[in-house]
Amino acid sequence: MSGEPTGLRALKKRITRENISHHATRLFLERGFDNVTIAEVAAAAQVAKMTVTNYFPRKEDLALDLRDMFVDGPATTVRERAPGESALAALRRSYLSAVAAHDPVIGFSGPEFARMVTGSPALVARLREFHDDRERALAHALAEQTGAAPDDIRPRVVAGQLGGVLRLLFEETLRLTLDGRADDEIARRVTDDTHTAFALLEPALGDYAVRPAA
Known part of the structure; x- marks a missing residue:
């Protein structure tokens, strides 16, 4: 067989992507994104300019x-929720875990x-x-998981409510x-806010998209 192994190619691509991202972030923080x-x-x-645009x-x-x-992330959480777990409960559990981990995806990015x-x-x-985009992806996952008809507005309404809380x-x-x-x-304050926000949605969404028990 000829050519570079697939695993090595993937590793090189990941390293190149991380290298570009690292230098971009450093320059943006030093001089401002728009500059x-x-x-x-x-x-x-x-790397070549075209290499940057290929990755980004x-x-x-x-x-x-x-x-x-x-x-x-939220759509994946809904698809992977446990048996007996609702979409609301799964997203609350996932978000609280992310807060405890100071996850940069949910905003723990540092002041600079x-x-x-x-x-x-x-x-x-x-x-x-x-x-x-996240709200649309979540609506698609909810429709898929509940077997909703294409013209059923409920997955979009629920995604709008949950997406609004996440935002x-x-x-x-x-x-x-x-x-x-x-x-x-x-983390302490956002944990409290997470409990408050999801509790407000509980009466309406607590039994929506509950995964059937195995």
């Missing part, structure tokens, strides 16, 4: 490189990164798209980060 070009990122990472088609995704985990994101209209707009919790984490709060304090 750095893709060409400058390519030069810092010692949009400049915003160089800074927000956890997009797939952010967008797909938070300032960089909120200081760039382009990144704020891209992040808004992520929230919208508010993310924004609160970002706000507390910008206020200079330590991660441990942010």
Whole structure:
């Protein structure tokens, strides 16, 4: 057999992607997202400009490189919920776990990164798209898991409610980060907010999309 083994190719691609992301983040934090070009990122990472755009088609995704985990996470949680567990319970459990781990996907990014994101209209707009994409992905998962008809509005309504809570919790984490709060304090406060927010949805959604017992 000829050619490079598949595992080695995948490893090289991952290393290249991480190298580009690392240098991009460093430049963005030093100079501000809007003041750095893709060409400058390519030069810092010692790769061709086309290589950067192959891995990151949009400049915003160089800074927000956890997009797939952010967008797909809630839908994956719903699909993998335990027998007897509702979509609401699964998402609450998953979010509380992420808060305890200070997961950057839900906003534990540090004050410098938070300032960089909120200081760039382009990144704020891209992040808004992520929230919208996440809500659509969640609605699709809910429809799939409940066997809803294509014209059934319920999965979209539920995704809108759950997505709204996730968006508010993310924004609160970002706000507390910008206020200079330590991660441990942010986690305590967001944990309380998570319990409060999901409890408000419990009467309406507590028995929605419950996975049948095995």
